Each structure stands twice: as C-alpha cells, then as structure tokens.
Amino acid sequence: MELKRDIYRKLLAWKSKSNHKVLELEGARQVGKTYILDKFAKKEYKSHLYINMIGSSGKDFLQCLETAASWEPGKKREKNPVYRAFQLYDPDFSDCEDLVIVIDEIQESSVVYSKIREFARDFKAHFIVTGSYLGKTREKEYFLSAGDTEVLTMTTLTFPEFLDAFHKRGLYEAIDLYGGSDHAGYEELKSYFHIYLQIGGYPEVVTTYLESRSIPDCEAMISNLIQIFVKESSRYFDSPLELEMFEKIFSSIAATLLKEKKGTPDLTTDLTKIIFKEESGRITKKMTNYAVSWLFLSHQIGYCSMSVDCSNLDIVDNCRYYFNDLGVAGYFLKLTGEPLSIIEGVLCENFVYLELVRRIRKQEIAGQVPWFAIDKKTSGELDFYVRSRIDNMDYGLEVKRGKNRANTANALLERGKLDFVYQLKNTYGGIADRKYSVPLYLCGRIPFNLGKK
Incomplete structure (x- = not known):
C-alpha cells in the first residue's frame, strides 16, 4: 500500500x-x-x-x-x-x-x-x-x-499522514477545534490517535499495522529498526564502546523524560551520570556528547530549550531531549517498567513537541527548537511556551497531565506573562475567555494568530 x-x-x-x-x-x-x-x-x-x-x-x-x-x-x-x-x-x-x-x-x-x-x-x-x-x-x-x-x-508519518492511510484525514481537517462537531467524530479520531501513540509513524511500521492490526507486530518492527540503525552507525565509529552506548543513551533519555524535572543546564553530564551507574566509569562526558550529537544529526532525537518566565529573550538552550518518533519513544519508555498511564502522558508531550517542531519549520513560531517554560515566582513549569511570529503574542500550551501544570498556566496568564493558553486534553474542547481547550490530537491545527482577530 x-x-x-x-x-x-x-x-x-x-x-x-x-x-x-x-x-x-x-x-x-x-x-x-x-x-x-x-x-x-x-x-x-x-x-x-x-x-x-x-x-x-x-x-x-x-x-x-x-x-x-x-x-x-x-x-x-x-x-x-x-x-x-x-x-x-x-x-x-x-x-x-x-x-x-x-x-x-x-x-x-x-x-x-x-x-x-x-x-x-x-x-x-x-x-x-x-x-x-x-x-x-x-x-x-x-x-x-x-x-x-x-x-x-523528511520525518516519519505525521498524525494527519497516518490518518490518510485510513482515509480519515478529511475528518481531521474538518472537525471543529473547540467541540462544535458531532462527538462521534472526536471519539473516532481519538481511537486512531491511541494507535499512533503506540506505533509512531515509520512507514514500514504503519504498513505492518495496516496488514496485521497487531501492536506487538509493530513493536517487533520498531525493535528491528532500532537494531539496524545501531549496526549501520558502526560504519562511522572507531570505538565499539561508542556503538554500545546508543541504546543506553536512548534508555537514559526516556528516564530523563519520566523524571519530570525542570530541564538541566548540562544534558550531557546528566546522561553520563545515568549511564555511568551501569558502566562503572567506562563512559566519559566526551564520549556521551559525541554519541548524542550523532543521534541528533541522524534525526533520532531532538532538543527542547527553556524559557524563563515566558520570555522569548531569556532562553536557556537545549535543556531537554525528545524522541523524533513516538514508536521509538514508546519502545524505550516501556523498558523502564513505569505504568502505562505515566508512559502515555510522556508520549502525549512528545507528540506536541514534534508538532511544534513542524510549526517552527513553517516559520509560524519563534525559536530554533521548541521551548518549555519555568515560572520563577511559583517554581511551576509550563509544558510549552510559544512566541508567535504571526501576531507576536505569547501562548502557553498545557498537555493535561495534572493540576500543577494547569495552575502554572493560569498564574502566568493572570500576571500577563501569557496572552493565550491552549489546554490540550482528551475532552472535546471549548473556549473560556483567553483559555482554549482543544483535543490533544488536533494540536497540529491550533492557530497562533489569535491576536489578529
């Protein structure tokens, strides 16, 4: 197909x-x-x-x-x-x-x-x-x-491309962002999104699902793709130890995402400490940095930077990693043994990250990579902060995973640090003043031009 x-x-x-x-x-x-x-x-x-x-x-x-x-x-x-x-x-x-x-x-x-x-x-x-x-x-x-x-x-299949394979892209593009359409349509899209979160968008994996409708078959394919990547990378490295590090780094990135901490000023040092526990000192910061750079340049992982108090001029570069495919992300997150409910929350955040990367490439939002934000006054964290290049307004994106994140977004909005807030949830959507609730799987369609209305 x-x-x-x-x-x-x-x-x-x-x-x-x-x-x-x-x-x-x-x-x-x-x-x-x-x-x-x-x-x-x-x-x-x-x-x-x-x-x-x-x-x-x-x-x-x-x-x-x-x-x-x-x-x-x-x-x-x-x-x-x-x-x-x-x-x-x-x-x-x-x-x-x-x-x-x-x-x-x-x-x-x-x-x-x-x-x-x-x-x-x-x-x-x-x-x-x-x-x-x-x-x-x-x-x-x-x-x-x-x-x-x-x-x-060229990336793995986006969610709209994934839906295209099931002839559901028209529904995705036509359904109302804020809950005004038939609820059956939202439920149908949500069911496809649940599959996409688990298998990601590698064409071979999606084709496998279309043929077998089996998540385990897709997971086996993802595992095979990871092994092939590691083996092929061996052509470009002299040290077998550097090659062995790849899967450990993938697992370590999954661990840092699960910790839910407010980024880190030195990602390489943080990863090295995690790997160091297993390798008894054989792994150095320099080796980790080289391997991580290779994963980034091979489009396996991406960076996220941190904004202080939702300022587009106070940015701390590269404080967090994300995976460039949800299927690969899920594979390594599941290896940690964390509950599936926790893993799904991290995957949802990773999904929004990838959508923001695409909006950056379209030159709709500022930055070279997506930003999350910290609120110095409350010590809270906002999932993602966006400065629009269309209306120059500040938007907060909250991936619904707990009350604390909602409180941070509300506090930033009330103090004028944000102009609008998008709450990305599993609900049908709605609008209340400057707060917009949108189904999570529709985040690729949210507009960043609300200041022009």
Missing part, C-alpha cells in the same frame, strides 16, 4: 523555483526518502539518474570522476571534469532542465559531496542529494556549500 506524504508538495515547490539550488533531503533511516524521490523523479521529469554512493553505481561514478579529473603534463586539461564524469557514467547523458540527478547516501563520499557547488552552478539539470547519516558531512573533509543548497527534512 502506498502511503501519501506531504513532502511531495515541497518537492514540487523546489522544482518550480528558479534559484537552481541543489536540494538536500535530510531524514532518519527508513522514513521513505529514497521511495519518494524515485516517485518524484519518474513522475516530474522526462529523465533521471540515480546514483547510490554505498552501492555499485556509486563506485562506478567515483571511477568516472577519477578518470575525468586525471591529467598528464603536456596534455590539455578537462574544462569541466564533473560534466565529463557524467558523460562517462552515462553515454546518453544530456544536461537539461528536464533531467534530475539523485545522489543517495552522499555522506559516503566527501569527494562527491564537495562537488555540490558545481552541481548548482555549472549544470542545467536539477540535483538532489540525500542520505540517512548526513551527520558525517559535518567533518572537516566535507566542503559545506550552504549557499548552494536548499534543505528539506
């Missing part, structure tokens, strides 16, 4: 631009990058070339590059060795705007990655580069052509 992906519209938008930048498609392993690019290339261009730098096509292209760039004293130099390399690779190669060249797993070759500027400036053809471990390209031998690339990030 084919799963519809929203990123296809963004690929079309990139194609229509005249800036001729190379598209760099980021995303975790197995989110469907290769599949969507193959579909896009075949449907939207008259011709396409696909080169995989981890396969035989990549080895062949490197050989063509080497041949085209070779030179002997006294002979005429090749004016455009990269162009010549494509001619050697494909005798029918003809540079034109209706040709797209997709280079997959480009992190495997610093030589090819460093040619991105030439791809953008010397060719009429369109270029797309991608890979699941582009964190490798941050090393010094890789030339970063930031001005010649446009970056898109």
Whole structure:
C-alpha cells in the first residue's frame, strides 16, 4: 500500500523555483526518502539518474570522476571534469532542465559531496542529494556549500499522514477545534490517535499495522529498526564502546523524560551520570556528547530549550531531549517498567513537541527548537511556551497531565506573562475567555494568530 506524504508538495515547490539550488533531503533511516524521490523523479521529469554512493553505481561514478579529473603534463586539461564524469557514467547523458540527478547516501563520499557547488552552478539539470547519516558531512573533509543548497527534512508519518492511510484525514481537517462537531467524530479520531501513540509513524511500521492490526507486530518492527540503525552507525565509529552506548543513551533519555524535572543546564553530564551507574566509569562526558550529537544529526532525537518566565529573550538552550518518533519513544519508555498511564502522558508531550517542531519549520513560531517554560515566582513549569511570529503574542500550551501544570498556566496568564493558553486534553474542547481547550490530537491545527482577530 502506498502511503501519501506531504513532502511531495515541497518537492514540487523546489522544482518550480528558479534559484537552481541543489536540494538536500535530510531524514532518519527508513522514513521513505529514497521511495519518494524515485516517485518524484519518474513522475516530474522526462529523465533521471540515480546514483547510490554505498552501492555499485556509486563506485562506478567515483571511477568516472577519477578518470575525468586525471591529467598528464603536456596534455590539455578537462574544462569541466564533473560534466565529463557524467558523460562517462552515462553515454546518453544530456544536461537539461528536464533531467534530475539523485545522489543517495552522499555522506559516503566527501569527494562527491564537495562537488555540490558545481552541481548548482555549472549544470542545467536539477540535483538532489540525500542520505540517512548526513551527520558525517559535518567533518572537516566535507566542503559545506550552504549557499548552494536548499534543505528539506523528511520525518516519519505525521498524525494527519497516518490518518490518510485510513482515509480519515478529511475528518481531521474538518472537525471543529473547540467541540462544535458531532462527538462521534472526536471519539473516532481519538481511537486512531491511541494507535499512533503506540506505533509512531515509520512507514514500514504503519504498513505492518495496516496488514496485521497487531501492536506487538509493530513493536517487533520498531525493535528491528532500532537494531539496524545501531549496526549501520558502526560504519562511522572507531570505538565499539561508542556503538554500545546508543541504546543506553536512548534508555537514559526516556528516564530523563519520566523524571519530570525542570530541564538541566548540562544534558550531557546528566546522561553520563545515568549511564555511568551501569558502566562503572567506562563512559566519559566526551564520549556521551559525541554519541548524542550523532543521534541528533541522524534525526533520532531532538532538543527542547527553556524559557524563563515566558520570555522569548531569556532562553536557556537545549535543556531537554525528545524522541523524533513516538514508536521509538514508546519502545524505550516501556523498558523502564513505569505504568502505562505515566508512559502515555510522556508520549502525549512528545507528540506536541514534534508538532511544534513542524510549526517552527513553517516559520509560524519563534525559536530554533521548541521551548518549555519555568515560572520563577511559583517554581511551576509550563509544558510549552510559544512566541508567535504571526501576531507576536505569547501562548502557553498545557498537555493535561495534572493540576500543577494547569495552575502554572493560569498564574502566568493572570500576571500577563501569557496572552493565550491552549489546554490540550482528551475532552472535546471549548473556549473560556483567553483559555482554549482543544483535543490533544488536533494540536497540529491550533492557530497562533489569535491576536489578529
């Protein structure tokens, strides 16, 4: 079964631009990058070339590059060795705007990655580069052509995309945010949300559920995806110990989320202390930092920063981690042995985090990562704080998990630290003054333009 992906519209938008930048498609392993690019290339261009730098096509292209760039004293130099390399690779190669060249797993070759500027400036053809471990390209031998690339990030299926697989996206988009629709519709969406919280959005996992309707089958698939990620990461690490740390770090992140503390000024130190208990001193802060950075650049985890008193100018960077897929989050949260009711609360918070990341990418809200907030006066904590880039108002988001969080949001609203509060609950919704109750699973639709009304 084919799963519809929203990123296809963004690929079309990139194609229509005249800036001729190379598209760099980021995303975790197995989110469907290769599949969507193959579909896009075949449907939207008259011709396409696909080169995989981890396969035989990549080895062949490197050989063509080497041949085209070779030179002997006294002979005429090749004016455009990269162009010549494509001619050697494909005798029918003809540079034109209706040709797209997709280079997959480009992190495997610093030589090819460093040619991105030439791809953008010397060719009429369109270029797309991608890979699941582009964190490798941050090393010094890789030339970063930031001005010649446009970056898109492909994630696992969002909740609306997940609903699309069940033909329920229309219901999601049409239902009233504040409880004005038939209650049966809310209950139906809630039932799908409960499934999504458990299995997440990896395409292979969602397909497994569509075929078997079995949560255990999906959990087995998630476990397999995690193991494959760990094994594939071994290609990029010299130390077996660093590789062994990955699952321990995942589990440690789950532990920090369950502690419900007000962030930490040094996440790496905090994680190292947790892992240290198991490893008897073999784990250092430097090793932890390197492994965490790899997980971040591989799109496995994300950061959340802390706002002091709901100020967009008083931000403490990177005080909390979240998972980039709910299925992976649930897998490691369940390993802690905590009650399922507690785990579901953390997953709901992680869900809202991911929705806010998408709103940042749409440039609707401020920040490079989502923010939570602390109230210095009451020592309370707000789940998420948002400064809108649409109306420049301050919004508090409360994921309903206890009275304390509601009290903090109310106190901040009364003291003018917030302009509006969204209470994300399992209820149908409602409006009371500047407080808006919205079903949790609809948080991707909440507007941040209430100040313009």
